[in-house]
Amino acid sequence: MQLVVARIGRAHGIKGEVTVEVRTDEPELRLGPGAVLATDPASVGPLTIETGRVHSGRLLLRFEGVRDRTGAEALRNTLLIAEVDPEELPEEEDEFYDHQLMDLDVVLEDGTEVGRITEISHLPSQDLFIVERPDGSEVMIPFVGEIVVEIDLEEQKAVIDPPPGLIDDRAEIASTRDAEAAAEGDA
Numbered sequence: 001m002q003l004v005v006a007r008i009g010r011a012h013g014i015k016g017e018v019t020v021e022v023r024t025d026e027p028e029l030r031l032g033p034g035a036v037l038a039t040d041p042a043s044v045g046p047l048t049i050e051t052g053r054v055h056s057g058r059l060l061l062r063f064e065g066v067r068d069r070t071g072a073e074a075l076r077n078t079l080l081i082a083e084v085d086p087e088e089l090p091e092e093e094d095e096f097y098d099h100q101l102m103d104l105d106v107v108l109e110d111g112t113e114v115g116r117i118t119e120i121s122h123l124p125s126q127d128l129f130i131v132e133r134p135d136g137s138e139v140m141i142p143f144v145g146e147i148v149v150e151i152d153l154e155e156q157k158a159v160i161d162p163p164p165g166l167i168d169d170r171a172e173i174a175s176t177r178d179a180e181a182a183a184e185g186d187a
Contacts, residue, residue, distance in 0.1 A: 001099060002038065005030040006059075006080040011072035017051075017060045018072045020080070023122065027059060030082045040079040047080065096151060105157045106131050106141065109149065114167055115139065117158065129158070139167050 005027075009019035024030045031052060039045030048064040066072055084097070098120045106114040106129065119130035120143070127143040141147060141160060150159040160167075 001084050002081045003084050003097070003099065004040075004079050005037070005082045008061075008075045008078045008080065010076060011069045012055070012060050014069045015062070016066040016068055016072045017062045018066075018075055019058050020061055022059055024082075031059065031061065031080070035082070038081040038083070040081060044075060044078050047075075047078075094145075096153075100153060101129070101151070101158070103156070104151070104153075107157055107159055109159055109161050114141075114160065141166070 003024070005024040006020040006022050009021055011017070012019055020031070022031070031049060033049050033051055035049045036046050037049070039047055049061055050064045051062045053060050063075070066075065084099075101117055101120055104117045106117060108114060113134065115131040115133040117129045118132045118138075121128040121130060121140075129141040129143055129148075131139050131141055133139060141162065147160055147162055147166070148158055149161050152159070
């Protein structure tokens with residue numbers, strides 16, 4: 001199975017290094033020296049990583065055969081794709097690869113159907129499940145332990161316990177001051 005593990009960004013310096021936007025939880029495994037990666041567009045690759053280093057919080061890579069800034073700039077926006085065994089699991093018990101989570105049914109703890117995971121969005125603060133509801137609308141579910149209480153790969157489902165208002169219009173009054181103001185408005 002092929003997984004996108006990074007996107008090439010700008011050239012860095014004059015010796016062929018590029019910045020990369022990492023799209024894997026295991027960059028040391030997928031983006032290490034010697035790794036051979038397919039590309040999108042395919043005409044650019046495959047690319048073999050020669051060196052990698054972190055500079056000012058960014059991963060910089062140099063590929064075999066790319067020796068100058070012009071060659072590095074030509075790679076900009078190329079997706080790097082790794083071949084991954086579909087049976088391979090992450091090292092941690094509570095971690096999952098995106099391909100394992102895609103198309104899981106999302107249900108509430110009582111079994112009520114919410115929808116199906118169609119996309120996983122990796123944001124700086126947390127990951128989000130993009131869930132398509134039966135009516136075709138979408139809802140975003142933060143992939144955090146307080147909300148996603150169980151991932152059952154055998155049953156192909158994700159069980160959630162969302163706070164009021166996340167997947168429906170029933171929101172709770174957030175503070176006693178709001179409750180008092182609402183009560184005064186009724187009087």
